[in-house]
Amino acid sequence: MKEQVKKTGFMKKRRQDLLFYIAFMAFPVIQFIVFYVVKNFNSFVLAFQGYDAFQGYYFNGLENFKKVFYDIAHEYYFKTGIRNSLIHYGIGLVIGLPLGLTFSYYIYKKFLMSEIFKVILFLPSVVSIVVMQIIWANVMDGMIPEIYFAKTGNTMLGLMANSKTRFLYLELFNIWVSFGGSMLYYVGAMARIPDSLIEAAELDGASLWEEFFQVVIPLTWSTVKTLLVVGIAGIFTADLNLYLFYGTGAETDAYIVGYNLLRLTVTSKLDGYPYISAFGMILTAVTMILTFAMRFVLEKYTWEDVEF
Amino acid sequence: MRKQVYQKAGALLMVALLATASSCGALEEQGEQVNEQAAVLRVMNFDGGLGGEWLKDLEEKFEAAHANDTNWEKGKVGVDIVIDPLKFTGDSLGASIATHKDDVFFTEGNSYYNFVTSGWVKDITDVVTEVNGYDGKTIESKLDDEVRDFFKTNDNKYYALPFYSAYEGINYDIDLFDDMSFYFEGDTTKEGTPAKYVTEAGEKVYSFTDLSGTRSAGPNGKAGDYDDGLPATYEQFYAMCDNMKMQGVTPMLWNNHAFYMSYFMGSLQADYEGKDAMMANFTFGDAKNKTIEIVDGFNEDGTPNIVETTISNTNGYEVYSQAGRYYALDFVNTMIQEGYVSTKAFGSNENGIVAQTDFLNGKYSEKKETVAMLIEGTWWENEADAVFKTLEGTEGAKASRKNRRLGFMPFPKATEEKIGEPLTTMNINQTAIFVKSSISDERYQLAKEWIKFVLSDAGLNTFTKYTNTSMLYNYQIEDEIFNELSPYGKSVYEIKQNSIEVYPASKNELFLSNSGFFSMHTDAYWNSSYLVNGTMKMRNSPITPFREKEATPIEYFEGVRKYAEDNWERNFSKYFEK
Numbered sequence: 001m002k003e004q005v006k007k008t009g010f011m012k013k014r015r016q017d018l019l020f021y022i023a024f025m026a027f028p029v030i031q032f033i034v035f036y037v038v039k040n041f042n043s044f045v046l047a048f049q050g051y052d053a054f055q056g057y058y059f060n061g062l063e064n065f066k067k068v069f070y071d072i073a074h075e076y077y078f079k080t081g082i083r084n085s086l087i088h089y090g091i092g093l094v095i096g097l098p099l100g101l102t103f104s105y106y107i108y109k110k111f112l113m114s115e116i117f118k119v120i121l122f123l124p125s126v127v128s129i130v131v132m133q134i135i136w137a138n139v140m141d142g143m144i145p146e147i148y149f150a151k152t153g154n155t156m157l158g159l160m161a162n163s164k165t166r167f168l169y170l171e172l173f174n175i176w177v178s179f180g181g182s183m184l185y186y187v188g189a190m191a192r193i194p195d196s197l198i199e200a201a202e203l204d205g206a207s208l209w210e211e212f213f214q215v216v217i218p219l220t221w222s223t224v225k226t227l228l229v230v231g232i233a234g235i236f237t238a239d240l241n242l243y244l245f246y247g248t249g250a251e252t253d254a255y256i257v258g259y260n261l262l263r264l265t266v267t268s269k270l271d272g273y274p275y276i277s278a279f280g281m282i283l284t285a286v287t288m289i290l291t292f293a294m295r296f297v298l299e300k301y302t303w304e305d306v307e308f
Numbered sequence: 309m310r311k312q313v314y315q316k317a318g319a320l321l322m323v324a325l326l327a328t329a330s331s332c333g334a335l336e337e338q339g340e341q342v343n344e345q346a347a348v349l350r351v352m353n354f355d356g357g358l359g360g361e362w363l364k365d366l367e368e369k370f371e372a373a374h375a376n377d378t379n380w381e382k383g384k385v386g387v388d389i390v391i392d393p394l395k396f397t398g399d400s401l402g403a404s405i406a407t408h409k410d411d412v413f414f415t416e417g418n419s420y421y422n423f424v425t426s427g428w429v430k431d432i433t434d435v436v437t438e439v440n441g442y443d444g445k446t447i448e449s450k451l452d453d454e455v456r457d458f459f460k461t462n463d464n465k466y467y468a469l470p471f472y473s474a475y476e477g478i479n480y481d482i483d484l485f486d487d488m489s490f491y492f493e494g495d496t497t498k499e500g501t502p503a504k505y506v507t508e509a510g511e512k513v514y515s516f517t518d519l520s521g522t523r524s525a526g527p528n529g530k531a532g533d534y535d536d537g538l539p540a541t542y543e544q545f546y547a548m549c550d551n552m553k554m555q556g557v558t559p560m561l562w563n564n565h566a567f568y569m570s571y572f573m574g575s576l577q578a579d580y581e582g583k584d585a586m587m588a589n590f591t592f593g594d595a596k597n598k599t600i601e602i603v604d605g606f607n608e609d610g611t612p613n614i615v616e617t618t619i620s621n622t623n624g625y626e627v628y629s630q631a632g633r634y635y636a637l638d639f640v641n642t643m644i645q646e647g648y649v650s651t652k653a654f655g656s657n658e659n660g661i662v663a664q665t666d667f668l669n670g671k672y673s674e675k676k677e678t679v680a681m682l683i684e685g686t687w688w689e690n691e692a693d694a695v696f697k698t699l700e701g702t703e704g705a706k707a708s709r710k711n712r713r714l715g716f717m718p719f720p721k722a723t724e725e726k727i728g729e730p731l732t733t734m735n736i737n738q739t740a741i742f743v744k745s746s747i748s749d750e751r752y753q754l755a756k757e758w759i760k761f762v763l764s765d766a767g768l769n770t771f772t773k774y775t776n777t778s779m780l781y782n783y784q785i786e787d788e789i790f791n792e793l794s795p796y797g798k799s800v801y802e803i804k805q806n807s808i809e810v811y812p813a814s815k816n817e818l819f820l821s822n823s824g825f826f827s828m829h830t831d832a833y834w835n836s837s838y839l840v841n842g843t844m845k846m847r848n849s850p851i852t853p854f855r856e857k858e859a860t861p862i863e864y865f866e867g868v869r870k871y872a873e874d875n876w877e878r879n880f881s882k883y884f885e886k
Contacts, residue, residue: 053820054421075846076846141656142657158655246656249848268399270402271823
């Protein structure tokens, strides 16, 4: 009897647990199904369709893929987009990453004015990107030309308007606004390093450089590695914030793959969606290969993850 | 204990979910109180430059006219129109329209036939063809032939109607033109011609005057009407800009949205080509007049050599060689090369509102450029309402929207031979009013009644009264309303009355099945490919290539034709004539 009561109580508790679990998980699961599974399935189907105003969608085989491959090989703005996407990733790797790590280390070590730096560097990450864009555009294309005009009496093109300087200042803007986000990860990873390890390094007479390169970097490498892999996944989706600055009308020399995809989606009608879907699928396939390759290289040729 | 924790957590979750749900409702309540006792109709209004004041006025009148109705919904007395201002446009609206809370849509950028084929919109044929009880006319009778033919499907049904009409063009400061004498003085010995005099250096220059002087006949070649004293040709326009520059005024400003310039150049092209030839850009093989004039090379003096060709779907790329395109490119290039346009126009911060503000504010501050003309759509004055109000506060009543004299300039003609040809204006947007197909039967009847009310003569007049623009229908503005319009509104109305309008759409299958590609809103309309230092480059707008002297108008123009021809067959062969 006692056993049965115990069993019934257990079942009831299991039911309650299940109910709680369902209540908690239902919303994210439904959201995942609708906005990821259904959406991507729809894109997959669309990629093999054509469109006619009087018939609607019809099966079109691999025509959209052929068109995308043709455009990649022949269209100037596609080639420029791929080149710029790789340059953008390279800049992030060569400038953004070392800068992020160095500043994070500075803050982690609580050097002079590190708290102020922390606020200054994190601020762009918490303020809306639109606000940041407005400030940047007004300084580069508003304030600077006006100061120049006041000083010289001549007009000048803004730094974001001039095609010779535009890419540089777009990159600077992107480093500025994304700096805080990556620093958050790095500082977090550095904070996890046991104090005893740092003290041991100091007792061994390690300089700050040695401490940084031989203790801190290897111990935070798993975080850096994750961000590098995630960065690869973003090569073809990053839009360099071109849409914020120029809407759908950025010049072809400034194109980047993610922006091209976004621009096509915004300006297309029903007839354009199949092509965009095929384009997206090709990008997904390429990104997948690159991501696995990057992971393989990082796992094989760099520091192993350290548990501490 | 654990049970209590779970119960509390569950309750907390429910509260959170309910709070989320109710906050949505609360927000709606903040926007507009819904009268649950009345039959409710939800109306989405595109929350753009034209705003929603006009619709609010009509809403109140409609609700008052039907306050005691009991026939719309069982157990409900009266009607309640709930206006939903949203920036929801284009074909993307269609995908969610079935579950969208709104029933009737006033929007833009949609491909009408995509909506019909996808079954997203409801049949409203009776609304269009039956005599409207509010004014005794059919809505169909108020439509231009081309617009009617476009909206009437092949099975003689209507699933949508056009919404507003808007042109993109040169907006000018009449006060400034008057104060600084930017009008061309008329040559009294030769009617309609601007006066010229010879300087000491022997140079012939134009003579300018203010509004009180004798002015030249303007682009329509007729003296004594609305365009007197305005530049009749591009050449005169440049002379006027020189005059402005000499007096320290910046002639022109535009904003940084590339598609605005695409619309503008397309509008210049339309005025050069005239309605039939311009329509070939959208009708291709179904053109009313299949013979069009195109450019076949350039003469030694730089003028285009014009030849005739017969247009079809197969050689549709020929429309990209129309002379109007070349002259539009040449016009924009001259504006840039001669420094007639403010360098602000190229800045990433110079969006629509900023450019409007710079245009309106400039002359009141010595530190700012005084700008004489602004390239914008006819909705801009309404969009800049807040700027007018601020200016009125600082500069007094003379700077108010009601008193400030601004106008929409008829396009100058590309060549002297074109003077006197009627002005052709381009309705730059495809706009639409429709009812979603998933609407309930009860609301469907109410939706139709509402559309009839809005598109009655009184409804159309209300639209004009508030927005200072027009809907895409033929209707007479009542004197009382006309007198209430701002000077700019009167000017736009005059342009409408004195121009032939082009509606950029047709039922041609090639056009309809690729409507995104052929829209002036996308960059495809001005795509051009040409050699730059040995590399074949593609450009989507001529502004930067001209500014940086990368291409001449002829090179850019020939590149437009080349790009279209190179890509035509692989993209559109399905629609070629057999």
